[in-house]
Amino acid sequence: MRSGLQTxxxxxxxxxxxxxxxxxxxxxGLCTNVVFGFIRAAILFAAIDSAGGTLAxxxxxxxxxxxxxxxxxxxxxxxxxxxxxxxxxxxxxVAIDFTRPLDIQTWHLAEDLGRAAYTFLPxxxxxxxxxxxxxxxxxPTTVLPYALGLIxxxxxxxxxxxxxxxxxxxxxxxxxTRGVRTLYMVASTFLAGLYVPVALFPSWLHTLAYxxxxxxxxxxxxxxxxxxxxxxxxxALVAMQLGWLAATCLLGRALTxxxxxxxxxxxx
Amino acid sequence: MLASRIRAQRAYRxxxxxxxxxxxxxxxxxxxxxxxxxxxxxxxxxxxxxxILLLFGLSNLAFSLADMVVGHVxxxxxxxxxxxxxxxxxxxxxVLAQLMTSELQLRRLARTGVAVVSLVAGLAYNDISWGLDxxxxxxxxxxxxxxxxxxxxxxxxxxxxxxxNGAEFTNAFTYGGSYAASQPxxxxxxxxxxxxxxxxxxxxxxxxxxxxxxxLPGPAGLPGWLAWCTPLAALWVxxxxxxxxxxxxxxxxxxxx
Amino acid sequence: xSGPIIDISDLTRTFTVRRKASTGRRRTxxxxxxxxxxxxxxxxxxxxxxxxAEGKSTTIKMLCGILVPTSGSVRTCGxxxxxxxxxxARRIGVVFGQRSQLWWxxxxxxxxxxxxxxHQLDPTRASAxxxxxxxxxxxxxxxxxxxxxxxxxxRMRAEIAAALLHSPELLILDEPTIGLDVLAKARLREFLIxxxxxxxxxxxxxxxxxxxxxxxxxxxxxxDRGRLAYDGTLPGLARTVGARRVLVVDLAAPCAxxxxxxxxxxxxxxxxxxxxxxxxxxxRTTAAQVLAGIATEAEVRxxxxxxxxxxxxxxxxxxAQR
Numbered sequence: 064m065r066s067g068l069q070t071x072x073x074x075x076x077x078x079x080x081x082x083x084x085x086x087x088x089x090x091x092g093l094c095t096n097v098v099f100g101f102i103r104a105a106i107l108f109a110a111i112d113s114a115g116g117t118l119a120x121x122x123x124x125x126x127x128x129x130x131x132x133x134x135x136x137x138x139x140x141x142x143x144x145x146x147x148x149x150x151x152x153x154x155x156x157v158a159i160d161f162t163r164p165l166d167i168q169t170w171h172l173a174e175d176l177g178r179a180a181y182t183f184l185p186x187x188x189x190x191x192x193x194x195x196x197x198x199x200x201x202x203p204t205t206v207l208p209y210a211l212g213l214i215x216x217x218x219x220x221x222x223x224x225x226x227x228x229x230x231x232x233x234x235x236x237x238x239x240t241r242g243v244r245t246l247y248m249v250a251s252t253f254l255a256g257l258y259v260p261v262a263l264f265p266s267w268l269h270t271l272a273y274x275x276x277x278x279x280x281x282x283x284x285x286x287x288x289x290x291x292x293x294x295x296x297x298x299a300l301v302a303m304q305l306g307w308l309a310a311t312c313l314l315g316r317a318l319t320x321x322x323x324x325x326x327x328x329x330x331x
Numbered sequence: 332m333l334a335s336r337i338r339a340q341r342a343y344r345x346x347x348x349x350x351x352x353x354x355x356x357x358x359x360x361x362x363x364x365x366x367x368x369x370x371x372x373x374x375x376x377x378x379x380x381x382x383i384l385l386l387f388g389l390s391n392l393a394f395s396l397a398d399m400v401v402g403h404v405x406x407x408x409x410x411x412x413x414x415x416x417x418x419x420x421x422x423x424x425x426v427l428a429q430l431m432t433s434e435l436q437l438r439r440l441a442r443t444g445v446a447v448v449s450l451v452a453g454l455a456y457n458d459i460s461w462g463l464d465x466x467x468x469x470x471x472x473x474x475x476x477x478x479x480x481x482x483x484x485x486x487x488x489x490x491x492x493x494x495x496n497g498a499e500f501t502n503a504f505t506y507g508g509s510y511a512a513s514q515p516x517x518x519x520x521x522x523x524x525x526x527x528x529x530x531x532x533x534x535x536x537x538x539x540x541x542x543x544x545x546x547l548p549g550p551a552g553l554p555g556w557l558a559w560c561t562p563l564a565a566l567w568v569x570x571x572x573x574x575x576x577x578x579x580x581x582x583x584x585x586x587x588x
Numbered sequence: 589x590s591g592p593i594i595d596i597s598d599l600t601r602t603f604t605v606r607r608k609a610s611t612g613r614r615r616t617x618x619x620x621x622x623x624x625x626x627x628x629x630x631x632x633x634x635x636x637x638x639x640x641a642e643g644k645s646t647t648i649k650m651l652c653g654i655l656v657p658t659s660g661s662v663r664t665c666g667x668x669x670x671x672x673x674x675x676x677a678r679r680i681g682v683v684f685g686q687r688s689q690l691w692w693x694x695x696x697x698x699x700x701x702x703x704x705x706x707h708q709l710d711p712t713r714a715s716a717x718x719x720x721x722x723x724x725x726x727x728x729x730x731x732x733x734x735x736x737x738x739x740x741x742x743r744m745r746a747e748i749a750a751a752l753l754h755s756p757e758l759l760i761l762d763e764p765t766i767g768l769d770v771l772a773k774a775r776l777r778e779f780l781i782x783x784x785x786x787x788x789x790x791x792x793x794x795x796x797x798x799x800x801x802x803x804x805x806x807x808x809x810x811x812d813r814g815r816l817a818y819d820g821t822l823p824g825l826a827r828t829v830g831a832r833r834v835l836v837v838d839l840a841a842p843c844a845x846x847x848x849x850x851x852x853x854x855x856x857x858x859x860x861x862x863x864x865x866x867x868x869x870x871x872r873t874t875a876a877q878v879l880a881g882i883a884t885e886a887e888v889r890x891x892x893x894x895x896x897x898x899x900x901x902x903x904x905x906x907x908a909q910r
Contacts, residue, residue, distance in 0.1 A: 106368065
């Protein structure tokens with residue numbers, strides 16, 4: 064078992080190093096993060112201003128933190144619905160994956176976590192720094208939010224992977240997953256709180272959002288690490304994340320098993 | 332050439348429907364963002380919800396028109412990488428014109444639809460003193476607004492001649508520009524106001540026309556009457572675009588075996 | 589291990605194909621593999637040939653546990669492929685000609701290191717084995733190149749090394765020489781022969797290339813429309829089918845049809861006898877002897893040999909079966 068973990072550890076490193084070969088894309092991504100960050104921050108600042116200083120528990124400082132943290136995490140969580148497994152199913156390369164003595168879902172998870180880890184330095188931190196220098200933001204002064212926040216981020220990234228895995232594994236049934244992926248991208252981005260914080264949603268939309276795993280991908284980690292939710296409330300949110308982690312993992316596994324039975328092989 | 336493209340698109344009926352739905356959802360979600368904000372506040376950047384409807388409608392209509400016609404220019408990097416761009420050079424039409432007409436993206440009509448609905452609602456709900464000048468302003472705004480976005484697309488495409496995987500760099504400015512255009516420019520802090528007002532002049536596509544149509548004064552540096560100068564903004568963008576395009580093609584033909 | 593390393597019995601796999609015929613949509617079921625039965629003993633080398641849409645890859649996928657059979661049974665290395673996939677994966681090595689199992693953007697040595705870890709190989713043995721394979725396949729100078737930058741020949745060698753890293757009992761190769769030039773093919777074949785001699789690895793090879801089969805296999809299975817059309821040796825196949833090699837000669841000067849060369853059949857002459865096609869039975873004579881026979885009658889400027897084509901062989905077999 065221990066050597067199994069070691070293998071996944073090496074796959075994590077492989078994922079990290081693969082992402083490292085796309086340095087230019089990181090810089091480009093950072094550019095996009097910053098431009099959109101400026102616009103979102105401006106919008107929400109204006110909203111807070113109109114509301115007289117606080118809005119749904121946010122102040123100018125904390126909403127700036129929310130904007131810049133969420134922009135910084137975009138690279139890691141990758142809500143656009145793309146996953147390597149999707150390409151592999153489409154081209155039939157997934158056949159190779161089945162000849163390895165590894166659990167396919169876990170193996171791809173390990174590599175994806177490595178990929179996400181790489182994005183922190185060139186995209187994640189700089190985004191937050193730019194935000195701090197331009198709009199100014201308010202972050203916690205104690206250690207606990209950061210510690211819990213990092214755990215929350217890791218879980219969020221994993222949930223995002225499991226969701227994308229499930230969406231892409233539909234390639235076993237659909238010849239073209241583009242439609243499903245677009246739908247996923249739209250729903251996930253909006254409900255994860257990337258456009259506006261979920262706290263601002265009208266109550267029915269708020270309920271709808273929390274009936275999906277998406278807020279657990281982005282909103283929760285951002286809220287925890289920015290100190291917007293603290294103490295027991297934060298722990299409860301992380302517990303909810305764990306619940307979604309299990310659910311999305313199991314969904315992916317069920318779909319993989321079903322897909323194996325139904326495997327319509329592309330390319331003989 | 333165009334007619335055959337339209338027919339080709341319709342042939343893939345199944346995936347077209349899904350594509351269309353996807354585009355529609357994207358358009359609705361962008362609107363939903365504005366709507367959620369206004370669920371919490373009554374005024375944003377000096378404009379109320381009805382005014383924002385007009386703003387959103389104008390900017391999105393201009394953008395989606397530009398996107399439909401010129402949007403395919405963003406496939407330039409694909410052609411360059413595959414080495415198939417040369418085929419365009421062998422034909423007697425200007426390369427830019429060929430790229431533009433190479434695929435009419437019908438599915439983007441979905442976003443146009445959302446934009447039109449928003450625009451009509453905005454025009455209906457607001458207290459507008461209708462006159463010939465209002466109509467003229469609308470036409471100028473939409474037309475030149477589309478031209479401004481189209482020019483931005485061409486600028487972005489030109490950069491692809493220089494950057495290897497440059498698509499994402501330029502997306503920041505084209506899609507970022509569109510995002511900024513759908514907001515009242517008054518919300519931006521000073522430097523950004525100048526950027527979106529004069530450098531990448533997306534304020535001219537919707538915010539300034541909105542101010543002018545609704546007879547509202549603008550913030551310092553962006554008065555409402557500037558809306559009549561939208562054609563100048565469009566000219567500025569296209570001047571830059573064509574220059575960059577020429578640099579780009581010269582670079583492509585000069586270098587790279 | 590006792591018993592066959594591959595044991596297939598009445599194996600069937602069907603696919604439903606949706607086709608838009610002119611009269612509207614129609615769903616037909618085609619059998620890619622149709623009640624196939626054969627067994628392979630450990631240490632043997634079997635060639636598995638057939639014309640294109642023959643479901644060769646399908647059989648392999650069922651052997652590896654990638655595809656679930658529609659009916660029938662399959663056991664590989666004594667295990668049930670689908671149910672015991674992960675155990676089986678440690679004992680077989682698979683190379684799919686057009687699919688890569690390496691990590692595309694990382695240097696080649698990383699792929700080997702990762703695979704060693706995945707198969708939980710002892711580090712010292714893993715590095716010894718990697719060195720051995722790298723040496724034999726002459727890949728030392730490509731180890732630090734990202735896999736996506738390797739040429740096809742280099743990549744195929746790397747794939748085979750990757751498949752052999754964990755010293756599997758059974759090596760399955762699906763179209764391994766496709767797209768390679770003559771020299772690369774020859775070297776790859778030599779390597780496989782030596783590897784088998786050293787480690788006793790069983791080899792199952794699907795290919796379009798008769799040269800592969802001739803050089804590497806002692807038994808041939810011919811598949812036609814999902815069914816086994818022939819199971820025996822290569823000489824037996826040639827005999828059954830009457831397949832012939834053709835020597836094409838370009839002569840120095842126009843010449844009458846060379847009908848008198850022993851053990852050959854004159855097929856055609858072109859350009860006034862400058863180019864002539866002579867067919868000969870590989871069982872009864874060799875290309876060298878035919879050439880010698882021609883040389884007594886005319887001066888040969890250039891020559892090449894046409895091998896019997898797989899489709900041709902398969903077609904003849906099918907006809908012979910009727």
